[in-house]
Every structure is written in structure tokens, then in C-alpha cells.
Amino acid sequence: MIKRNPFSKKITSSPVEPYVRKIVRDWADNVVIPKRRLYDEDWAEHVIIERAITSLIAEKGFQKALFPAEFGGWNLGQSDYPATFAGWLLEEVSRADAGICMSLVLCFWPLVMITVKPHVNRRLCAEFAPLFLTDKESRFAALAMTEPQGGCDIENVDLLHGKTIKTTAVLDGDEWVINGHKLWPSNTGGLADLMGVVCTTNPGSDNDDDIAYIYVPSHLDGVTQGKPYEKAGMAADKNSDIWFEDVRVPSWYRAWGPGLDALYFREVMALGGLACQVCTGVMMNVYEILYDFCSEKTLNGRPLKEHDAIAAELSEIVAAIEVCRATAFRLAAILDRPDRYGQRWSPEIIAKARANKMFVADRCMEECERAMNIMGTYGADREWDVEKHWRDLKIVQLFEGGKQLCQMESARHFFDCATL
Ligand SMILES: Cc1cc2nc3c(=O)[nH]c(=O)nc-3n(C[C@H](O)[C@H](O)[C@H](O)COP(=O)(O)OP(=O)(O)OC[C@H]3O[C@@H](n4cnc5c(N)ncnc54)[C@H](O)[C@@H]3O)c2cc1C
Structure with missing residues (x-):
């Protein structure tokens, strides 16, 4: 290296x-x-x-x-x-x-x-x-929000206000009773020790007050984690179904209560913008691999990087890494200082987080493909690890609501869309 x-x-x-x-x-x-x-x-x-x-x-x-x-x-x-x-x-x-x-x-x-x-x-x-x-x-924690009928709608709090959440929380004395089926949470497949579960206290309601964020220790009766999914990449992240059947937790395991749970859940979504750094971290290693490859591999007696056409492509890759890192850490600075930039749960910050994640994930995906094109068949060779990074980047592009939710939430704020 x-x-x-x-x-x-x-x-x-x-x-x-x-x-x-x-x-x-x-x-x-x-x-x-x-x-x-x-x-x-x-x-x-x-x-x-x-x-x-x-x-x-x-x-x-x-x-x-x-x-x-x-x-x-x-x-x-x-x-x-x-x-x-x-x-x-x-x-x-x-x-x-x-x-x-x-x-x-x-x-x-x-x-x-x-x-x-x-x-x-x-x-x-x-x-x-x-x-x-x-x-x-x-110790593994998990965030259980996605459900079989669609994760985007649940993440899209400003449009749907929890209307499609099917996992229910019913107050019975001083306990919440939780029933529902979640998909995909990272750190599941048997790993999770504690879950933050997004529920509704009134199915079909589009009132923020009815969104409940409740902590559920995984060892409780009625909690079942399924078998891990086999994905294209990210093998180190286990994901599975989770079922909640009459799971009982103390009433104070609800994080904050009506209104505030929904507000701070929006903040959790905004912090998902830090997926930008997942992409730039991957690209830092792609750069290292590419450096070695283009220095060692020769064409017509000269290192690959000393050919105009290749150097031009390499410059595109480093330009993207530079700019994506700059925007990623600017977003982190915005998220860090609500006193200067606005609350993390505001539509403006959510829109910025989604826009940054979409741009950085798309750009890093393109640049990883460019690296593979430079490396030719070695780009697809497991020995070089670039194809591994490419598979992982694709997953980053797809999760947290994928591209469409990023598009909707950023367009909604910046263009005052009324129906998205
Ligand atoms: C590695 C990995 C880790 C994950 N970790 C977690 C986790 O920790 N916790 C968790 O709860 N979930 C997690 N997920 C799930 C992930 O966040 C969801 O898959 C994602 O939010 C999309 O939800 P969905 O798959 O149900 O798709 P859907 O919401 O059903 O959407 C299907 C497709 O339609 C598009 N779409 C949705 N709405 C619209 C619209 N209005 N207009 C146009 N297009 C639209 C979507 O972009 C998508 O392409 C993870 C997924 C992966 C792959």
C-alpha cells in the first residue's frame, strides 16, 4: 500500500x-x-x-x-x-x-x-x-423503522406523518404492548441487544402525536429476529426481519412522547446524511488501490499513470473525492451546530442532508466505476477489492430511502413542492 x-x-x-x-x-x-x-x-x-x-x-x-x-x-x-x-x-x-x-x-x-x-x-x-x-x-443496537409495505413512506415524516406505519403500540396500564413486523434493520439477524422501534399509537393517523419511538430490549418475550439476508455486499452488516408479538415494555421506554418522538425521529433521519462519509471512506481506499495499480502496471514500458488518457481519468476521481469530502464535512458542521444553522429536525436540514447523501453516493458510485474501467478486468477481480467497494457503495446508494426519497425531500424544501 x-x-x-x-x-x-x-x-x-x-x-x-x-x-x-x-x-x-x-x-x-x-x-x-x-x-x-x-x-x-x-x-x-x-x-x-x-x-x-x-x-x-x-x-x-x-x-x-x-x-x-x-x-x-x-x-x-x-x-x-x-x-x-x-x-x-x-x-x-x-x-x-x-x-x-x-x-x-x-x-x-x-x-x-x-x-x-x-x-x-x-x-x-x-x-x-x-x-x-x-x-x-x-453490544448491538438497531433502528427498526422499515416495514414490508415500504420504508420510504415511514422515513418521509414531513409528508406522511406516520400514516403508513403498521407496527402498533397500545398503552395497557403502565406498559406499551407492541405488535408488528419490521424489515432490514442493521445489526439484526440475531445480533441486536436493544432496538429503537418506530410505531404508531393510532394506525392510519397522520398526526405526529401518534408516532411513537419505543426502546425494546431484544431478549423480551415476543421479539423474534429472523435469519440474516444475503446481500450483494456489506456482509459485515447483518439485516433481517423482526417480529414483535405482544411485546411488553414499561411506558417510560417511549423516548419522549407525543409530538417530540416524531420531531427527534426527523433528526435521526437528517443524521443519515453522514452516509456521505461512508462513501468518501470507501473512495479513499479505492484511491490507494488505484495508486498502487497505476504505478506498478506498465503499458508500453511506462507506468499506467504516466499516460495522458489515464492521468485525465485519475484526476476526475481525485477531484470527486476532494469535493465529496468537502461537502460531507460541511454537512457534518451544519449538523453539529443547530445554534448556527438551524435545528437538525427542520425541513431545511433534512433537505440538505438528503441532497448531500444523494450527490455524494451517486458521484462516488460513478468514480468507483471509473476506477474499475481503468483497472480493466482487475477491477472485477476480488483480489483487488475494488469490486467489493463498488458493491458496498451501491448499497449505500439504495438504503435510507434510496435516491427517490432524497430527491423528494430535497425538492420539497428547495422548490416548495406541495404534494411530494
Ligand atoms: C444495508 C442496509 C441497511 C439498512 N438498515 C436499515 C436500518 O437500520 N433500519 C431500517 O429500518 N431499515 C434499514 N434498511 C432499509 C432501508 O432503509 C429501506 O430499504 C429503504 O428505506 C427503502 O425502503 P423499502 O425497501 O421498503 O422501499 P420502498 O419504500 O417500498 O420503495 C421502493 C422503491 O420505490 C421508490 N419510492 C418510494 N417512494 C416513492 C415515491 N413516492 N415516488 C417515487 N419513488 C418512490 C424507492 O426509492 C424505492 O426505489 C437498510 C437497508 C439496507 C440495504
């Missing part, structure tokens, strides 16, 4: 960034990259994969990062830079493996509702933090 990597330098002004990047980069270079070609065959068992995940999220402590210090966490949810910090992590982890990155993301995403200022639910932090405090075993 190349010694001089311009994309390994810091991209923000934080003095902490190089240290965080180095910790993850050392882990990536020593633990993941030498073995990642075996991950595709390990998609169901997760024998090799889980060792790598544990050495990151448990042994390095990331699984407790969001919790306030008083509950044993790193207080990241109280910082002014949680999205930027997450951005460094996501880039470095995805450089090694975008699937492991999803597992890490889900240590944070479902817990945002109760751990990030201005909405820290101390009672629920006290309840769930102990689960994540161990540095011996990985």
Missing part, C-alpha cells in the same frame, strides 16, 4: 482528528484489511467479522461513546462536534469495510433520541448505558 496518502491528512480544524483517525486506521490496516476478502463468505456466521467488530466497538469503547459521562459514556452526545467526530470514524472504518461501518453507525443512530443534546433522557440513559459499558463484548 502507498506510503504517502494525501487523503489521510486531517480535513477539519480539530486537533483531536489525527489521533482518532490514527486509532481507527491502525485497527483497519492490521485487523480488517488483511482479512476482509473472507467477509463475503462469513455473512451468515460472522465468525471472523464479529472479532473485528468487537475489537473496534467494544475494545476501543465506541459503543459507549454517545452516553453522558455521568452514566459512564464519553459524553459525545453533549459535545458541539458529534457529527464531525462520527464523520472521521465513518470515513476511516469504511475505508476498511463499509459493512462494519454500518454496525458502528448503529451503535449511535438508535440512541441519538436519548443521548444527544438538547434531548438527553436521563432515566433511559441510566437504564440502557450499563448494557453498552463493557469493553469485552460488542
